Amino acid sequence: MKIFIRVIFSIFILVGMFSLTLLTNSAGGAEDNLKKVILNVEGMTCPMCPLMVKTAVKNLEGVIEVDVNYKEAKAVVSYQEGKVTVEQIIKAIEKVGFKARSSESGPSVSADRSKTHEMMMDQKGSSLDSRRQIKIPDAMKVMQKSMMRFYMDALGEITSALATNDMKKAATSARELGWKPEMEQMCEMVVKMSGEEDFRKLGMAMHKKADEVANFASAGNRKKTLISLSHLIKSCNACHTIFRH
Numbered sequence: 001m002k003i004f005i006r007v008i009f010s011i012f013i014l015v016g017m018f019s020l021t022l023l024t025n026s027a028g029g030a031e032d033n034l035k036k037v038i039l040n041v042e043g044m045t046c047p048m049c050p051l052m053v054k055t056a057v058k059n060l061e062g063v064i065e066v067d068v069n070y071k072e073a074k075a076v077v078s079y080q081e082g083k084v085t086v087e088q089i090i091k092a093i094e095k096v097g098f099k100a101r102s103s104e105s106g107p108s109v110s111a112d113r114s115k116t117h118e119m120m121m122d123q124k125g126s127s128l129d130s131r132r133q134i135k136i137p138d139a140m141k142v143m144q145k146s147m148m149r150f151y152m153d154a155l156g157e158i159t160s161a162l163a164t165n166d167m168k169k170a171a172t173s174a175r176e177l178g179w180k181p182e183m184e185q186m187c188e189m190v191v192k193m194s195g196e197e198d199f200r201k202l203g204m205a206m207h208k209k210a211d212e213v214a215n216f217a218s219a220g221n222r223k224k225t226l227i228s229l230s231h232l233i234k235s236c237n238a239c240h241t242i243f244r245h
Contacts, residue, residue, distance in 0.1 A: 033080045033081040033082055033083075034064065034078060034079075034080060034081075035078070035079055035080070035081045036076065036077065036078045036079075037076075037077050037079070037086050037089065037102060038074060038075070038076050038077075038102070038103045039074065039075045039076075039077065039089070039090065039093070039100045039101065039102055039103065040073060040074060040100065040101055040102075040103050041053055041068070041073050041074060041075050041093060041098050041099070041100050042073065042098060042099040042100070043097060043098040043099055043138050044070055044073055044098060044139070045137040045138055045139060046137050046139050046140075047070060048139055049070065049098070049138075049139045050068035050069070050070045051068075052096050052097075052098075052139060052142065053066075053068045053075055053093055053096070053098060054066045054067075054068050054075075055096075056092045056093055056095065056096045057075065057077055057089055057092050057093060059092065060079075060084050060088060060089060060092055061083055061084060062079050062080040062082075062083025062084030063077060063078075063079045063080075063084055063089070064078040064079060064080065065077070065078040066078075074103070075093070075100070077089055086102060090102075096142055097138050097139065097141065097142035098138070129244055131240075131241070131242060131243055131244040132196065132242060132243050132244070133243070133244055133245065134190065134194050134196060134199065134243050134244070134245055135193070135194045135195075136190060136193045136194055137193075140190075140193070141245045144190075144245075145245075147186075151177060151236065154173050154174070154176055154177050155177075155229075155232075155233065157169070157170075157173040158170050158173045158174050158213065158217075158229060159229070161173060161217075162217075162222060162225060162226060162229070165222065167217045167218070167220050167222065167225070168217075168218075170213075170214075170217040170225060171213075171214045171215075171217035171218040172214075174210050174211075174213040174214035174217060174229075174232075175210070175211070175214040177206075177207060177210035177213075177232075178207055178208070178210045178211040178214060179204060179207035179208045179210075179211055180207075183203070183207050184204075187199065187200050187203040187204065188200070190203075196243065198242065198243075199239070199243060202235070202238060202239040202242065202243075203239065205235050205238075206232065206235040206236055206238075206239060209228065209231055209232040209235045210232055212228045212231075212232075213225055213228045213229050213232055216228050
């Protein structure tokens with residue numbers, strides 16, 4: 001599984017796939033039930049945010065067209081009534097880290113819950129959680145968390161491969177977590193935006209440990225691969241012990 005290639009290009013691939021879906025849906029001739037809603041979107045902090053919102057909404061069955069205006073912080077969604085609801089559209093936007101509500105209504109229930117959670121975190125979270133906060137835009141946090149999930153998938157693949165003594169597959173999966181130029185660039189970007197030099201050290205240590213796992217697996221040494229894998233997981237935890245979003 002080419003994890004990092006998927007991370008870098010996934011959004012662009014999805015946009016292409018959803019564009020095809022859009023053409024298919026448009027050809028369906030269900031214009032009689034066509035509705036349009038204007039949503040206020042909060043939390044868009046960079047030019048890439050509208051693409052994330054657009055991609056999330058286009059993934060819903062029944063959505064015909066999405067237009068997101070970054071400056072006005074609005075999303076105009078055309079959809080087929082009966083196939084998707086405004087509430088589902090709002091939930092899709094909130095799922096990728098933004099807040100949304102209809103311009104003709106008050107805040108959504110989920111938006112209210114999110115605001116309450118933020119207030120609680122502002123009042124108590126910082127004192128209870130002593131970890132250092134990585135100060136990067138919300139959109140980057142969403143993407144970073146997606147990458148973390150990819151890492152967990154890779155760890156699962158390595159473990160599964162070792163369980164069946166498939167050392168070749170274990171090596172391939174571990175190599176995808178290894179230290180590569182693109183990973184170095186991603187770490188540098190976070191360091192430059194957050195000023196947290198330790199993030200680079202911990203990130204490099206984790207990815208290089210993955211290379212070690214791959215090397216042991218390639219050599220067919222299952223015992224050393226398992227030991228190195230345990231160190232890799234501890235390296236992941238070491239970073240999360242120090243930093244938080």
